[in-house]
Amino acid sequence: MYNNVIRFFIILFFLSSFYFAQDAREKSHSMNILPFIEDNVQKYYVTWSSSSGSDDGWQHDIYNQIVSFDSTGEMIFNTNPKRYIGNGNDEAQEPVNVAINPIDNTMLTVWEDGSGSTVDVRGQLHKPDGTIIKSNWIIAGGEESQHSPVVVHLKNKFLVALTDEAYPAQSSMNVLKVLNDITGTEVSNMELSPRDKDQWWTIAASNNKNIAFVGWGNGEEFYGRILKGYSDTLNSTEQKFYFSSIDQYYYSVAWLEEISHFIAIAKINNNSAVCLIDTNGIRKNFTIINNAPITRETKLAVDWDSINNVYEVCYTSRGKDLTILSVTDSEIKLKQINKMFLTDGDWPTTGIACQFVKSTDKKDLWKSKRKILIAYNDNNSNDAIYLYKEVEDLTFVTKNMNQLIPNKIILFDVYPNPFNPSTTIQYAIPFVKTLHSSPQYVQLKVYNMLGREVATLVNKQQTEGKYKIQFNADNLPSGTYYYQLKVGSFLATKKMLLIK
Secondary structure (H helix, E strand, O other): OHHHHHHHHHHHHHHHHHHHHOOHHHOEEEEEEEEEEEOOEEEEEEEEEEOOOOOOOOOOEEEEEEEEEOOOOOEEEOOOOEEEEOOOOOOOEEEEEEEEEOOOOEEEEEEEEOOOOOEEEEEEEEOOOOOEEEEEEEEEOOOOEEEEEEEEEEOOEEEEEEEEOOOOOOOOEEEEEEEEOOOOOEEEEEEOOOOOOOOEEEEEEEOEOOEEEEEEEOOOOEEEEEEEOOOOOOEEOOOEEEEOOOOOOOEEEEEEHHHOEEEEEEEEOOEEEEEEEOOOOOEEEEEEEOOOOEOOOEEOEEEEEOOOOEEEEEEEEOOOEEEEEEEOOOOEEEEEEEOOOOOOOOOOOOOEEEEOOEOOOOOEHHHHHOEEEEEEEOOOOOOEEEEEEEOOOOOOOOHHHEEEOOOOOEEOOOEOOOEOOEEEEEEEEOOOOOOOOOOEEEEEEEEOOOOOEEEEEEEEEEOOEEEEEEEEOOOOOOEEEEEEEEEOOEEEEEEEEEOO
16 A cells, blocks of 8 residues: 555656646747837847756746848848846746837837746836846736736837736736836726636737737637727727637737738637737638647738738748738638648747848848748757748648638538438538627537437537538438537528438
8 A cells, every 4th residue: 555655656746747847938938029120221139038058947038139131131140149137047037028119219128027926027128239228127016926918019108918916806817007118107007808807818919000909818718909099098999709719828919001900810729710800809801720720929920912912921830830821801811831841840839939021121031032030949048049941832722721700600501412321511600799709509410200319410519610520320211311500599400311
């Protein structure tokens, strides 16, 4: 008995050690690529959190580096990787996020600081060259934990969204700190998510002028708000629901200037859900991209094609893939998936930034050379890994990889019909435009001519999407059968013929 107990605790110890060693955030937790112009030259400010080389993997520091691209498209390292937050022994300084005021190149870096008895959100106002305007101060701190900040610039303000676990929150809620972009002084604040709902991990994007979007998850659904700053007053739409059945942390958002919409992408099982969000927070063009799940904590690359009036939106997906979408204000389509785009190993399991880049003389290197910059942390050092690579221009896409979800529940005709011994039943469930939408309860059953149930094919909650079910009638006699779909108050019945 005693030996069995000892054996149990030994196994438990090794399993727990293995589990904690696998946490992706232990070595890297964020990566950012921020375009800026200095002396009329296009450059890119890169910043990330890293803890490689530390005995305790959670002692993150924050690093930066500036890169650019010459007129031939070759990559230039303007600076070496430099640690500018942390000293290697002060515990977690992560994740890091950064925004810029493009008028004077003032940047605000924000991060989660776990060096004290509480977890705080800190900030630093600075220039790309490292000149500090306001050094390392607490933006949100004190009781409980304030963590996971993200920042965007809007007119004359920096908007810092973060998760707050202190009162009046009853679990984790998201709040907004509005800071003066010259002094860093807080000018106002706002609660973004309900106090009594456990919601966390914000993402954000803005047009740098008057419109921003902040989104977050709760482990299952994805919500967000539009923030408008046309005057000195910041206004917000109500919290709106956008996706269900998401994987927490696996979502991203970007602003599409030419069509005045945000694009949001979230991982759902092995797929990605994609939609546009207008400047009033209304969701449009919900689409499922099959077999192309977005990677965790990923920044999107976007590029406008003025000849064809379409955006190309790029993100890393699955283990080694790169996915490119074609986006207009009326349609989201899969353009291509570059299988095995990453040749060595897999994508890191958290923290990747994608960026279409321009040369120092502002030539678009995506249009001219089909090159994209992808950055992530090197787990064996504190440096960034830069994958600057030409993307193969594929000319075809498998049709079933792109699903446009209809705006009503549909039960399709089976195919084949008549059938022997199996046929395929398809149906579609649309997005429900309510604040507290949740997966709907779905029943799909088959009945014989006498109305007796012969099979239950679906009996569970399902989120929006198109579904395909195989019905096998090996054990049934020839004859007419009815298949019935019930979703809430919706009920539809159709006929199929089995001939043996």
